[in-house]
Amino acid sequence: MTSPTTARRAGPTIFGLLVAAALAGAPGAAQARDLLVAPGSKGQLAFDQISGFRATLLDGFGYSGLLGGRYDRQSVDVRDGKRVVSSLSLWIAPSADYFVIDHLSLGGLVEVTRTSSSVEFPINPNTTQTVDLPTTLSFTILPRVGYMLSPSNRFAIWPRIGAGYFTKQEVDSSNNPAASTRAAFSGVIVDLDVGLLYRPTEEFFLRAAPEIAFSVAGSRSSETNGVKTSVDASFFQAGLSAGIGVLID
DSSP: OOOOOOEEEHHHHHHHHHHHHHHSSEEEEEOOOSSSSSSOTTTTTEEEEEEEEEEEETTEEEESSSSSEEEEEEEEEETTTEEEEEEEEEEOOEEEEEEETTTTEEEEEEEEEEEEEEEEEEEEEEEEEEEOOOOOOOOOEEEEEEEOSOOOOOOSEEEEEEEEEEEEEEEEEOOOGGGGGEEEEEEEEEEEEEEEESSSSSSEEEEEEEEEEEEEEEEEEETTEEEEEEEOOOOEEEEEEEEEEEEEE
């Protein structure tokens, strides 16, 4: 029987502070005024998802931002005790878009994630052994183009589409922790999102966006005890992201 996974994510407090700072600069109802510059104007630079959250079919709900970390611990009942897998992931994911003309943006995302893991398993009812698993590295680069529609200087709709390359490493130690299987899933990634933006101030915006992503010409290669195999692989993911961004004129 598998116990619930416990995960601690660094970031929600940062997200709350940034939202509070953005809203603190927004005018009250009695002082409401429109902003000076429309979003999506030529020469603007947007940094989206500085801090926020993402929910997807594959990964569930979690923190998403420029910098972050996640700790997971999973315990499974096995013969003679419990098998415990612990992992720590750290990532950096800068994302920026530049408006080359009014409404039209060119930009991209680069994401690098490093994960270290260990597994503790029973040798007998009174003794356990801990094995450090190989460190994995995942990488995504995603150039994209977007077009922003702004019915007012505070609200905007921002669809974007991009295509790039991804590789995701993983380690499977379910059969034998001492001889784990190291695998890599890689290929072309296509991503489409439609952002809904609200600007409380000139500099900050709040964004929520449904998103779909899928792979093209993907493959999964693995190695166990020096034996390498490779098969075709693919994924499709739908989700929703929400967070705070910065817009520089």
